[in-house]
Amino acid sequence: MDAAWTIEAICEALGDPALTKKCLAEINKAPVDELVTVVEKWAGRASRILAAEQRGRELAAADRRGEELPGEWVDRAEWVQREAAQIRVGRGAA
Numbered sequence: 001m002d003a004a005w006t007i008e009a010i011c012e013a014l015g016d017p018a019l020t021k022k023c024l025a026e027i028n029k030a031p032v033d034e035l036v037t038v039v040e041k042w043a044g045r046a047s048r049i050l051a052a053e054q055r056g057r058e059l060a061a062a063d064r065r066g067e068e069l070p071g072e073w074v075d076r077a078e079w080v081q082r083e084a085a086q087i088r089v090g091r092g093a094a
Contacts, residue, residue, distance in 0.1 A: 005043040013046035 007027060011020040023042045030038040059069055 005039070005046065007039065010039070010042050010046045013050050014042075015049065 007024075011023060014020050014023060023045075026038050027035070027042070062069055
């Protein structure tokens with residue numbers, strides 16, 4: 001977002017009611033001398049969310065066109081399966 005952030009724009013960009021509630025609570029409870037820092041923190045988060053959404057739309061469009069997706073893709077399926085097995089063992093479910 002190129003324009004200056006407003007609290008309303010930050011909340012809209014967060015896109016999640018629980019996250020918005022947390023943002024507003026932090027802003028409302030911030031001491032006056034820390035208010036800008038708190039708002040900038042949430043504006044940064046909102047900016048990263050919007051950038052990730054845009055990147056996701058671009059990747060989805062490339063995938064629909066049958067293009068190879070850019071970037072280095074690492075297959076983590078084996079790692080995820082190992083971690084899940086360890087969790088199951090830790091819970092006594094294995």
